[in-house]
Amino acid sequence: MPEGPSIIILKEEVQSFIGKKIVQVEGRSKLDIQRLSGQKIIDFKSWGKHFLICFKPYTVRIHLMLFGNYRINEQKAAVPQLRLIFNKGEINFYACSVKFIEESLYEVYDWSSDVMSDSWDPRTVELRLRNKPDMLVCDALLDQQIFTGVGNIIKNEVLFRTHIHPESRVGNIPRKKIKELIKEARNYSFDFLNWKKEYVLKKHWLAHTKVICPRCHMPFTKKYCGKTKRRSFFCENCQIKY
DNA sequence: CCGGTTGTTCAGCG
């Protein structure tokens, strides 16, 4: 379900609930979710994979993790973690993490690293990469403080597009190539968004889950790389190890 | 039925 672009889609799907009052709250979250009853939704925001429901006194953070999903104006055969019922319509979140954020969002989040954000700033990303020269690039792409919103699919596709081997050390990658990587992380994320909206995301995967390199037709390597030990699909021939 | 996964946190250990 959830890499950054998927959360953008969620945000777009719930726009009509902005300004609406929650009339009833259900769910198996152990938090005091009843405090949401009677609250009016001020806005929906996102920071990477975090979906933020903004109320005047606080914010609710939904994280869909690996298996989470949601239904708008319908339910599925499962107990929602959080169910928000309005006079007209409802939003249901399943298998997710729910948290209250009491602080101002601007104390908690820095949007300049969020690949989907209007405030995205490649210089922030470059600085944070420069501070982690020993990190493998496959881990850096999944580090939410560096590439906020990037997940495993985006990681694999961006590394393939930029011809970078996942086990390259960040500090060994030439600056020009780093800039390309940063730019492509955002660029591919928007391709992801558009393709997902059209239900053609998988069709456009060049590397993720692939067995043969579409560029040179050599077999791909599948390996659980880096500290994150997430699946990497890459071409030893086309992707340079720095 | 089992194995695997678009993710993250935390306990336990050396």
Place this chain on the structure above:
DNA sequence: GCGCTGAACAACCG
């Protein structure tokens, strides 16, 4: 206190 590992959580697909 650190870094590392594995467990835990959860739902769905093939």
